[in-house]
Structure formats: structure tokens, C-alpha cells
Amino acid sequence: MKATESAPRPRLPLGVRQLDLPINRDLRGSLIEVFEQQRLGQPLLQWNAVFSQPGVLRGMHIHDDRSDYIVMLRGRMLLGLYDARTRSPSYAQRNLIELRADAPSAVYIPPGVLHGFYFPEGGLHMYGLGEYWRPHADIGCRWDDPELALAWPCQQPTVVPRDLELGALHDLHQRYPVFGSIEVAAPCC
Numbered sequence: 623m624k625a626t627e628s629a630p631r632p633r634l635p636l637g638v639r640q641l642d643l644p645i646n647r648d649l650r651g652s653l654i655e656v657f658e659q660q661r662l663g664q665p666l667l668q669w670n671a672v673f674s675q676p677g678v679l680r681g682m683h684i685h686d687d688r689s690d691y692i693v694m695l696r697g698r699m700l701l702g703l704y705d706a707r708t709r710s711p712s713y714a715q716r717n718l719i720e721l722r723a724d725a726p727s728a729v730y731i732p733p734g735v736l737h738g739f740y741f742p743e744g745g746l747h748m749y750g751l752g753e754y755w756r757p758h759a760d761i762g763c764r765w766d767d768p769e770l771a772l773a774w775p776c777q778q779p780t781v782v783p784r785d786l787e788l789g790a791l792h793d794l795h796q797r798y799p800v801f802g803s804i805e806v807a808a809p810c811c
């Protein structure tokens with residue numbers, strides 16, 4: 623069975639795409655087509671698998687040169703998004719959406735969109751990267767910055783010190799004007 627586009631969903635920042643991933647079940651178990659390059663319309667060069675404990679929050683991170691393609695494989699994740707591309711028609715749009723392994727979908731996040739992941743019960747997700755990962759200082763902002771206004775269902779999640787030291791959203795634009803020059807591409811399909 624081929625994957626199909628999703629039913630109506632909340633409007634997401636321009637270029638962010640959520641693709642339903644149908645489950646093919648039989649007596650042995652199930653099979654999901656996680657990634658089809660033709661469907662996404664662009665390649666992914668690296669894949670990471672990430673286990674998270676209950677109550678973990680990762681991010682908020684942003685990339686100026688790289689896209690992420692996220693799939694939840696066990697448990698569920700609350701995905702926070704914020705469009706930081708000042709030239710984007712959806713600039714400053716924020717979303718908090720649930721990704722579930724038992725109703726799988728993939729979310730494609732283009733460069734310039736802030737994102738963070740919260741795992742209420744822990745979980746396993748994998749993500750594809752549009753460019754190879756390089757060790758460098760992570761760019762982002764505090765997950766609980768009031769300007770982000772994301773209604774996370776937690777008050778004291780487990781966050782690594784590096785992410786707790788991220789600055790305010792306001793400072794991100796001052797320090798990284800690059801997010802003002804990202805061209806915003808309309809979805810290809």
C-alpha cells in the first residue's frame with residue numbers, strides 16, 4: 623500500500639509538511655514505509671535513532687543549513703514549532719502537535735523553523751537529516767521562552783544544561799540575522 627497525504631490538519635509554518643505513514647499489518651506484525659525520497663522531493667543524507675526517557679524535552683533548536691524529517695516509532699511526542707524566518711508569510715506562527723507511533727506520520731521541518739520535542743512517556747524516534755551532522759554550537763532558544771508561547775504540558779521537564787543555557791527568542795534574531803535571509807520555498811507537492 624502506498625502512503626497517502628493526511629486528512630485536514632492544523633495549518634503549519636510554510637514548508638513544514640506532515641505525511642501520514644500507513645501501517646501494513648499481517649500476522650507477523652507490521653511494516654511502515656518511513657521515507658520515500660520521491661514523495662518528500664528531496665534527499666536525506668543521515669539517519670539518527672533517539673531514545674528518550676519519560677519527561678524529556680529536547681530543544682528548541684534551529685538550523686540554517688539543514689532540514690529534519692522526524693518519525694515517532696515508539697510512544698508519543700509533542701512537537702513544538704515556531705517559524706523564525708522573518709521573510710516567511712507564516713513568520714512567528716507556532717504549533718504544538720502530537721506525533722504518535724500508533725498513528726505514524728513524518729514531519730518535515732525546513733531550515734529556519736525552531737523545533738523542540740517533549741516525550742511524556744518516553745519514546746523512540748528517528749530522524750533524517752538533509753545535511754550531514756557536524757559538531758558545532760547548537761542554536762536555538764529556551765523551550766519555555768514566553769514569546770514562543772508554546773503550551774507545553776509540563777513545568778519541569780528534563781532538559782540538558784546546554785539547552786537550558788539557550789537564550790531568549792528575541793536574542794536569536796539579533797545574534798543570527800541569517801534567519802532573515804532564508805528563502806521560503808512553497809511545498810513541492
Ligand SMILES: Cc1cn([C@H]2C[C@H](O)[C@@H](COP(=O)(O)OP(=O)(O)O[C@H]3O[C@@H](C)C(=O)[C@@H](O)[C@H]3O)O2)c(=O)[nH]c1=O
Pocket residue numbers: 670672680681682683684690737738739755
Ligand atoms: C545530532 C547528532 C548528535 N550526535 C551526538 C552529540 C551528542 O554527544 C549526542 C546527543 O546529541 P544532541 O544533544 O545534539 O541531541 P539532541 O539535543 O536530541 O539534538 C537534536 O535536537 C532536536 C531538537 C533537533 O533539532 C535535532 O536536529 C538535533 O539538534 O549525540 C552525533 O554523534 N551525531 C548526530 O547526528
